[in-house]
Amino acid sequence: MRELRFTLYEVLGYFLPGALFFAALVILLWGIRWHCLQVDLVNQVSQRELLVVAVFIYLLGHLSQALANWMDRLLDKLLVDDGPKVVKVIFAGLKRVFLEQEMDRQRQGIQPPGILERVRKALHEYYDVDVSKLKEGALSQLCDAAVVANGAPEEREIYIYREGFYRGVWLGLGLISLALLCPLIRQWIHGDVVIEAPGCSLRPSARILAVFAFASWVCSCFMYSRYWRFRNYRIDSGFLFFLSVPKKKAS
Numbered sequence: 001m002r003e004l005r006f007t008l009y010e011v012l013g014y015f016l017p018g019a020l021f022f023a024a025l026v027i028l029l030w031g032i033r034w035h036c037l038q039v040d041l042v043n044q045v046s047q048r049e050l051l052v053v054a055v056f057i058y059l060l061g062h063l064s065q066a067l068a069n070w071m072d073r074l075l076d077k078l079l080v081d082d083g084p085k086v087v088k089v090i091f092a093g094l095k096r097v098f099l100e101q102e103m104d105r106q107r108q109g110i111q112p113p114g115i116l117e118r119v120r121k122a123l124h125e126y127y128d129v130d131v132s133k134l135k136e137g138a139l140s141q142l143c144d145a146a147v148v149a150n151g152a153p154e155e156r157e158i159y160i161y162r163e164g165f166y167r168g169v170w171l172g173l174g175l176i177s178l179a180l181l182c183p184l185i186r187q188w189i190h191g192d193v194v195i196e197a198p199g200c201s202l203r204p205s206a207r208i209l210a211v212f213a214f215a216s217w218v219c220s221c222f223m224y225s226r227y228w229r230f231r232n233y234r235i236d237s238g239f240l241f242f243l244s245v246p247k248k249k250a251s
Helices: 002-032 039-044 047-080 085-097 113-127 136-149 154-179 181-189 206-243
Strands: 036-038 194-197 200-202
Touching (some): 002 047, 113 206, 136 206, 154 181
Antiparallel strands (some): 194 200
8 A cells, every 4th residue: 555655656746746746848949949849740750769758758757856946945935035026016916816814934834833832842741852932844743753753644645745746837837838938929020830630730819829828827726725735734733743743753
């Protein structure tokens, strides 16, 4: 069963975000280099070449997760510290649109202060260290280590899988929205961007490309809000799971 869940996470957390990253690269080259995109190209390559592409997509998935983590830390710096005011205004608007008012960058999780105080007291008894000055992120890591050591419940893995999936997908869709600007601009200036399929040829207008770019950006924002929600679910459940761990000190 664990091997099945591991394989599922490899697909959801790495392969699908990597496929979006790969699609963004193809769209970028479509606008810069290959102005004629052949959608029937998959049927013209061998199985060995498809396997190479699949491995490349899987590696792109790992890169996508690393970039998403870096972008998340960058947003923490821009929104919590003295970042540009325009970034804070845009993020506040996104919170209002997507009804994610609990997206507070200065804390992690949405548990009330009373639960956090109980967690701090339980951590002090379990690890025999002073945790009074630790923030929610450090508390979550200590709780998670104790929960894993005592047999993590299946719900924890579900939150981790879905958090990783949404984290990779929001970045992939964002990259696609940016990559679509290249064929959009070229179509607007030169008008030579074409999609070829067996028996037909399509020349999308700049307006259609703009609609797809905007739709991809909106979906990226939605996926980011979902990522943040499951991030809070994972952290909050880690606090609650730890409170159910037998009270004993770490060896």
